[in-house]
Amino acid sequence: MKINFIPLQKHGDDRGSLVALEEENNIPFSIKRVYYIFDTKEGVRRGFHAHKKLKQVAIAVKGSCRFLLDDGTERIEVVLDNPAQGLLIDSCIWREMYDFSSDCVLMVLADCHYDENDYIRDYDDFLKQAR
Template sequence: MQIKLLPLQTHGDERGSLIALEQDKNIPFEIKRVYYLFNTGSNVRRGFHAHKNLTQVVIAVRGSCRFLLDDGKEKITLLLDNPAQGLLIDSCIWREMYDFSEDCVLMVLANHLYDESDYLRNYDEFLNLYGK
């Protein structure tokens, strides 16, 4: 499965902490789009899609949530709860996010601009393309 947890170097002192995100350094692609999710209820599930070409890095800059990631052959779940760690999700990976903490803020960096035609929103169609 084409996912990876990326360590993000934290700089700080008694004044606080800072993490710099730099394309082609700690973010392994050219950053074309940044967005964030917040105020998501703990009983809400989001995502329910895959991308044909898009690669993303997701960072829980505050709080936590769980991810279900599926490449059509294998499913894994993981907790994203560390602002000094990014989750690299390559294309062709089905994703669902759930179990959001009340204070969760997820920031997403993407290597392409928004393009609705890049989305696979039907799980059966996703499995037909990428499943066993």
Template sequence: MDIKLIQFQSHGDERGALVSLEESKNIPFEIKRVYYMFNTIQDVRRGFHAHQKLKQLAIVVKGSCRFMLDDGKEKIEVPLDNPSQGLFIDSLVWREIFDFSDDCVLVVLADEIYDETDYIRNYDEFIKLVNNDS
């Protein structure tokens, strides 16, 4: 599985740092939805789903967490702890998010608005779909 981490240009001086996010420049899609997670209870795992079409970019703007990505053939763990970097998550990739630091703030940009019918919430169904089984 090809993991795509997008490095953002960080501007800063003694006052602090700034990262600018612009669709079709450093974000590889049109942004239609933004959400964020914070105050996640320690030892909680989130996600447990894939999307049929949706593409996302996950950015830890504070703290850290880990992603487990699974394309049906390979599972890869990806740590996120750099606010100048985004993790691109393509469609048909199962994701689980875990190991949240106490101060973690995770922002996710998506290329579509929320649509429950796009979710694949059953892992066995996900495996059948990606392996073209009936």
């Protein structure tokens, strides 16, 4: 499985830093939904699902967390800790997020609106569909 990190150009000076996100430019799709995860309790794991069609870009805008990505044949652990770097997560990739720093703010951009029918929440079902 190839991990796709997206470099996000950071602009900054003595006043601070800025990263601009532009659909179909540095974000490789049209953005239909944005959400963010924060105040995650110590030891909590999140995710535990894949999507049939949805693609996402995850960005740790503050702090850090880990992702476990699984395509049904390979499992890879990735650390997100740079607000100028996005992680592209394709469809049919199982994801688990964990080891959130106390200050972590994880922002996720999605190419589709929320659709419960797009979720694969059972790992065995995911493996059947991934193969």
